[in-house]
Amino acid sequence: MKPYRLTAKWMLVSLMLIALCFILVPTTHAIEIVDKETVVIEAGEVIEDDLMVFANEFILNGTVKGDLILFVNTATLNGIVEGDLMGGGQEIFLNGTFADDVRLGGTVVTLGEAARIGDDLMAGGYSLESKAGSLVEGDFFLAVGQSRLAGNVAGDLWMTGGGLELLGEVAGNVQADVGAAEDAPVFSPFAFMPNAPNIPAFNWGLTVSDQAQIGGELSYTGPVAADIPAGVVFGEVTFAQAAVATPAEETTITPTQAAFNWLANLLRQLVVLLLIGVLMVWLAPRWTDKVAAYGQEKPLPSLGWGVLAIAVFVVAIVLTIVLMGLLVTAFGALTLDGLVGAVIMLGLFITFGLLLLFAFTVAYFTKIIVAVTGGRFIFNRFNSHLADSAYWSMMLGVLLIVILTAIPWIGSLIGLLVTLLGFGALWLEGRTGWQHRLAWWSEAPTAEVKVKPA
Numbered sequence: 001m002k003p004y005r006l007t008a009k010w011m012l013v014s015l016m017l018i019a020l021c022f023i024l025v026p027t028t029h030a031i032e033i034v035d036k037e038t039v040v041i042e043a044g045e046v047i048e049d050d051l052m053v054f055a056n057e058f059i060l061n062g063t064v065k066g067d068l069i070l071f072v073n074t075a076t077l078n079g080i081v082e083g084d085l086m087g088g089g090q091e092i093f094l095n096g097t098f099a100d101d102v103r104l105g106g107t108v109v110t111l112g113e114a115a116r117i118g119d120d121l122m123a124g125g126y127s128l129e130s131k132a133g134s135l136v137e138g139d140f141f142l143a144v145g146q147s148r149l150a151g152n153v154a155g156d157l158w159m160t161g162g163g164l165e166l167l168g169e170v171a172g173n174v175q176a177d178v179g180a181a182e183d184a185p186v187f188s189p190f191a192f193m194p195n196a197p198n199i200p201a202f203n204w205g206l207t208v209s210d211q212a213q214i215g216g217e218l219s220y221t222g223p224v225a226a227d228i229p230a231g232v233v234f235g236e237v238t239f240a241q242a243a244v245a246t247p248a249e250e251t252t253i254t255p256t257q258a259a260f261n262w263l264a265n266l267l268r269q270l271v272v273l274l275l276i277g278v279l280m281v282w283l284a285p286r287w288t289d290k291v292a293a294y295g296q297e298k299p300l301p302s303l304g305w306g307v308l309a310i311a312v313f314v315v316a317i318v319l320t321i322v323l324m325g326l327l328v329t330a331f332g333a334l335t336l337d338g339l340v341g342a343v344i345m346l347g348l349f350i351t352f353g354l355l356l357l358f359a360f361t362v363a364y365f366t367k368i369i370v371a372v373t374g375g376r377f378i379f380n381r382f383n384s385h386l387a388d389s390a391y392w393s394m395m396l397g398v399l400l401i402v403i404l405t406a407i408p409w410i411g412s413l414i415g416l417l418v419t420l421l422g423f424g425a426l427w428l429e430g431r432t433g434w435q436h437r438l439a440w441w442s443e444a445p446t447a448e449v450k451v452k453p454a
Contacts (some may be wrong), residue, residue: 019168041079050083060096067100074197091197094134101138108197109144111136111151120155124432132168140171146184146202156216163204173216177242180223181205208232254415262406270402277368277394287429288372289390295373295425302424303417306436309427310420317354320347366422371397373425 035054041047041062050066058072061077070087077085080097088105095112102117106125111117114132120138126145134151140418141158148165149157156172162179184204204224208218217235220226225239244433253261278397293301324347331339375393378400379386386392401418405411 048337097247108199148202163202163209165202167209169213171215174214174218176206176220178206178222179204266406273398276364277398280368281390281394291369291425291429292372294428295370295421303420305427306420306424309423313358362419366419367401369422369425370418371401
């Protein structure tokens with residue numbers, strides 16, 4: 001089974017949908033948050049504010065005056081939402097009136113016969129169906145694995161995914177990017193997922209019924225041209241064949257080429273580590289010597305502290321993401337929309353910075369620290385005066401690390417030990433430096449204050 005193709009534009013649409021579902025919060029009303037196993041808004045019940053629901057099952061038969069945000073397993077919406085509808089879940093059934101935009105993500109999304117959407121509909125997931133009688137009064141943006149549209153669309157239809165069955169009426173243009181019939185999965189990819197919804201089977205590729213109507217142009221991309229009935233499309237029909245990836249020809253690598261590739265990769269690693277090592281020793285010679293000394297004097301404690309240091313890095317990244325989500329929710333509930341954007345940008349900046357620092361530390365900094373430690377240890381064993389030079393120690397250590405980590409099987413274990421030892425030495429130096437700063441602050445003399453007698 002070949003995966004269906006997603007264009008860059010529609011990948012962007014999908015990412016925007018996910019972002020809107022999980023970080024967008026209303027800013028015009030106070031928000032009511034409900035977190036229960038089952039939430040039911042009965043017929044005749046009116047929610048005057050925006051509503052955010054966290055539930056396993058949600059049923060709406062009443063009215064929400066503001067926006068409705070859903071994070072649910074299943075949702076059945078038969079009532080009225082006067083604002084926007086946003087959210088995600090496994091199975092979502094819309095059969096009510098939604099006065100503004102709808103932005104949904106779900107495994108199975110269905111628009112019932114009575115569904116009325118007053119503006120644009122943006123949906124993503126695996127399967128989407130609109131029943132005959134449903135209406136989208138704006139544009140329809142769709143990024144799913146499979147879809148069957150028997151309802152009507154008053155604007156344009158933009159679709160990317162595996163399959164589109166068009167049975168209803170689209171007043172505007174249709175632009176689709178689809179796969180081929182043979183791309184369809186043999187069985188549901190969610191068949192073995194606990195509590196997975198029942199997923200219908202739709203045709204993949206582009207299928208246009210003779211009962212369908214397209215008021216504008218039809219432009220579609222796919223592996224093969226579709227059979228478009230005469231008189232269905234009032235505008236022009238344009239087909240662009242998608243490029244089909246052909247399997248690359250197998251190339252036979254001779255032992256000589258394999259040895260050359262191995263040696264070239266080894267030299268690349270050596271050159272990069274030497275350059276970064278020279279910069280570290282040149283820019284921070286005292287700090288590099290201090291960190292390397294911990295690795296030499298306390299190798300076993302450094303290994304243990306290395307595990308802790310990596311765990312702290314991971315926890316810091318997770319906590320940053322969690323804190324960002326909590327602050328976004330809190331500021332959104334308080335209608336502080338200006339702070340929401342600032343928190344998101346700051347949180348992403350910190351997360352990216354931590355990930356970048358972690359990657360550079362694993363790839364380079366730990367290796368340089370251990371290289372200085374190992375090179376100095378070897379020079380000392382031979383009573384060489386070169387042990388006094390951080391440059392020569394680093395160069396010898398880097399050479400040994402590059403060679404040893406290139407050994408099959410054993411090299412991976414050596415690389416792990418180098419990472420843990422380097423992380424631990426960095427942790428010990430940082431902890432000691434922080435303790436010295438605290439001691440200095442606590443021992444700093446306080447200014448004498450002279451008080452005049454009353």
